Amino acid sequence: MPSSRPSLPRSRGHESGAPFCTGITGQARAFVRRPFCPDVDTWSGTAAHGANRTGRMFTGDRSGDFLYRALYRAGFASQPESVSAGDGLFLCDTWITAAGHCAPPGNKPSPLELRNCRPYLERELGSLTNLRLVVVLGKIAFDTYLAILKERGKIDRLSAFRFGHNVLFDLRPSLLCSYHPSQQNTSTGKLTEEMLDEVFTRAAKIIRSEPDRAERPPSSLLSSGQRTR
Secondary structure (H helix, E strand, O other), X not given: OOOOOOOOOOOOOOOOOOOOEEEEEEEEOOOOOOOOOOOOOEEEEEEEOOHHHXXXXXXXXXXXXXXXXXXXXXXXXXXXXXXXXXXXXXXXXXXXXXXXXXXXHHHOOOHHHHHHHHHHHHHHHHHOOOOOEEEEEXXXXXXXXXXXXXXXXXXXXXXXXXXXXXXXXXXXXXXXXXXXXXXHHHHHOOOOHHHHHHHHHHHHHHHOOOOOOOEOOOHHHEOOOOOOO
16 A cells, blocks of 8 residues: 555646546446546546435445545545545546446446446547546446447457456556445455555556556557557
């Protein structure tokens, strides 16, 4: 676990920043409106717990507590907890969003629900003009993001990518994977605080342009317009 928090520049918006966008989640309770800030470097996707109840994704539950502590230790959040939309928290160089913007029965979004929510996700992605890294929290987020890339002609085959914790893919923007901080994963030890710290510490290094080893799909599986490092 990092002993001190890295110093990253504060975002120009109250809750989102310049180089990092964290937060594609598997599902979300509601679409969370934030100050518009297109100059984000990192984007994350996962399940946005508590959003329709509190007005902010990952707020008011144990999954959010787990996530924001990790973001704080890596320098991406101003405080280690998210209690309410008005608690003074702001994110640095980070944008949090979700693959699904509904509360499905049993917290299991159907493929149809995810497809219906995808235009909102794509709209957010399109607004992040300085995006350098995408962090996906969970397999649903991973599959949704790759499906978008395939539809846009950025990749040719989904089978070239295998989800795994702390796996980095050499795309533009880079793609970094993490297990979802669900209570099931954290209570069983599948995802520990140290493991999540490793992901966001790595994310901080990537957006500072430090070299990092990434999984590189075979060039034949990338579209001609997709550059790799």
